[in-house]
Amino acid sequence: MVFAIRIRQFHTTLVSAEKNGLQKLIPPRLKTIWNQMLVETKGAGNGPERFEMIRQKYKALTADEIQKYKNKLQEQFDAEKKRFMETLRSFTPTEIDSENRRRSKEAHSTGSRYYRLRHPDVPKKPSSAFILFYKELRNNPKLRQELGIPEAISTLVEETQNASKAWKELAEDKKKPFIDKSKALKEQYDKFMKEAGFR
Known part of the structure; x- marks a missing residue:
């Protein structure tokens, strides 16, 4: 039963396999150096060995090397965010509102969290x-x-x-x-x- 619930939580709108591009749309996140090193060491040893390898590699980084990593990750994030915003603009505010309602309903039924999409060109509603x-x-x-x-x-x-x-x-x-x-x-x-x- 617990396994079934977890499957339902995973199959939310944030990771939906449906063909609708809007339903699969999730915002990019700024990756950490640890994330990047996991990618770089993929296939290198088993879990504990790999994590120890990453730990030692990170420990040996100089301040300049750490900054280079951060700059690279920021550039990747900026590019991904730009693509994300361009994709959002391909949908109308009405379509986005409809998708947000669907996400909210599904998240409520599964107990999952969801990301509310926002059209880049639509201003925030005015304050009361x-x-x-x-x-x-x-x-x-x-x-x-x-x-x-x-x-x-x-x-x-x-x-x-x-x-x-x-x-x-x-x-x-x-x-x-x-x-x-x-x-x-x-x-x-x-x-x-x-x-x-x-x-």
């Missing part, structure tokens, strides 16, 4: 008035002092709760700048989406 207020609160000590919110908050949950309470108690004239800015950002977003043909 409360989120704009929350960001200002985090970066403005004077505002925190005015609202009686202490500087040091132990947890993010407590920080959010304090911000939510402060927002609810905030006078309407104090809320207005955040509400107006949120509306303006929403209008800009909607205009861009329409002009770009994403709606």
Whole structure:
């Protein structure tokens, strides 16, 4: 039973064997020197021998050699990321949204994690008035002092709760700048989406 569950978790959208290119699309990751050395020593001895070989090889690297490895891996990552973004652009935002919903549903049913795709040319959705207020609160000590919110908050949950309470108690004239800015950002977003043909 456990084996069956693991197979289901592996066969998620992130590694799907289906023909749909969007379903198989996963973002590149920046490889480590260890990853690269595993590739370079493929077929060289059994597991323990190979790992010891890599350990000794890494231990003997000079600072310049380590930097060369890092530069090479960064170049590979940049090239892979560029290809990834170009591939994403070949799909419409609607297709990507549909795929994200499918991934979410499948991940929920298997208990797996999934990567949410995002069209490179679509801007992030504008922040709500409360989120704009929350960001200002985090970066403005004077505002925190005015609202009686202490500087040091132990947890993010407590920080959010304090911000939510402060927002609810905030006078309407104090809320207005955040509400107006949120509306303006929403209008800009909607205009861009329409002009770009994403709606």
